[in-house]
Amino acid sequence: MKMRIFVPRDAGAIAVGADEVVAALEQAADKRGLPIEIIRNGSRGLYWLEPMVEVATVKGRVAYGPVSPADVPSLFDAMASNGPHALRLGLAEEIPWLKRQTRLTFARCGVIDPRSVKDYRDHNGYKGLERALTLTSDEILADVTASGLRGRGGAGFPTGIKWKTVAQASADRKYIVCNADEGDSGTFADRMIMEGDPFVVIEGMTIASIAVGATKGYIYIRSEYPHAVAAMNAAITAARRTGYLGEGIVGSSHNFDLEVRVGAGAYVCGEETSLLESLEGRRGIVRAKPPLPAHKGLFGRPTVINNVLSFAAIPFILDNGAKAYADCGMGRSRGTMPIQLAGNIKNGGLFEVAFGITLGELIDDVGGGTASGRPVRAVQVGGPLGAYFPRALFDTPFDYEAFAARDGLIGHGGIVVFDDSVDMAKQARFAMEFCAVESCGKCTPCRIGSTRGVETIDKIIRGERTSENLAVVEDLCNTMKFGSLCALGGFTPYPVLSALKHFREDFGPAPATLQAAE
């Protein structure tokens, strides 16, 4: 019998040698005259074990990793005989790091062949859509609302309410737009799901189109993700061929088609109105709200615009019911969050879990501390616009409101870990500099404030009139926070002010009065 071997096509696995491992496996098979079938699955998200190779056995898939091409000859023999090997991790599904997760959105990622509609269907795919086709628009909207799902891009706006607004709007055309401009450093969940289970995104968008009466959708993917672009395009072609996109979706009267559009390296296009401008072929300049995209979105038509993970959560909700999703979580944060552990971390990767887990559990217990072995000093949660938290705040539960209460945000669920070699004044400066480079330029607080911010932090770093300049930075941050049109200018103060607040010692000697107050 042919050995069935799984090697991820995920960009993160390819970056650490997955393609070379495939070539070595093919060579080893040729040499031994043993036929093999290689399936390029997605990643399961245990990145410190990538490239993670799995082989199908009667008991389930046995995993090995991290595999280098040099390991392949011995690995091949171990796989063929089901014998011991230094890299053997046991049954993939039983790896504790994976087993303790609650994988609702990422249930299939790393399991199936992302190019096969049949594989997707064999793993509960398209069941949500099949059920949605038997429901009225109001019933779908009621399910999505009852699930408690909030926008996973970072803003956390209730998805059901957004969809309802679009459903109630009347227009000749409506659009579904998927925001796959995942620009936050430390986040890669959108990329992973697009590469590992693209049909779940298509299915979620298709359900949205039925709920609101839209016929055309766009997936706006950043140009830094060529592998995700290829995976989504291949999946769209396969979905069209099998009747899951196009005219009369699976025999219904509903028409819906999708197109991938590629961004061009502007971080601000992750902001929804800027993304819509970009999709329309213009500069990615933020729009003032109102009107909301739900009323006047793409080409002035009512538009549902959601993050990849929001759409990807929908099929589970429709298939298993709103309650099954809402039963997970805490407070007003219902369901699961695919959390991404990144930066200087021992066990980095994707950890999908119900809201409520603490930051400390995530960093120390799940993540295993730093990769460098030095103490964790700071973690940035929520991308370049997220706050830096010190160890003193590690009891914060992963929850939209709990983070907001401590002047932070969970954003898109990325956590970047820094060890004690980090210079927080430099990180604060970087936040301002990034904002200055990426500002669309429409509003003054963001455009000018960020540039003045860089200059002022430079003065602080040089030790010039530290206390006066720190006051200027705080003042600038206030202006940016309350005066900017969108989250770029509005949230850049989070990393800056949190660095100042929690790591004051990195910004030069504190004035006597402040020291006394502390």
Added chain:
Amino acid sequence: MASAYEPWNEARGAEIIAEHDKLEGATLVILHAMQEAFGYVPEPAIPMIASALSLSRAEVHGVFTFYHDFRHEPAGRHVLKLCRAEACQAAGGDALAARAEAKLGISIGNTTADSRVTLEPIYCLGLCATAPSAMLDGRVVGRLDEARIDALVAEAQR
């Protein structure tokens, strides 16, 4: 030196525009296609795109200059992009970037005098759990250390 790209040619430019000009909001799609064919967006393409899409030259120029991706002139033969965002900074990316700059004798954002290598920053490849990361001519590389960055630079210089 042989280039992977075609030299600018007006007829070819017109053909590229005609392939895409019926799409909704086609400007970015066409600019990407131009760059894919020619390695950059040649100046004469701008008024051609404007006329095909019934836009002003200024509008197309505005779009062209807004996005970091679009090149005004050809890049070096190889493009090495180093991720400079927070996750890669946390994993020692700053020191590796400085090392690449020293090896190539240029700072990030420039091309070597022999036009072989363009060194660019990139803000996040989404490979944050295998940081630091880079991309050489579209090929992604993670878990960079001194040996791997040296090998990448040497490969780019070939």
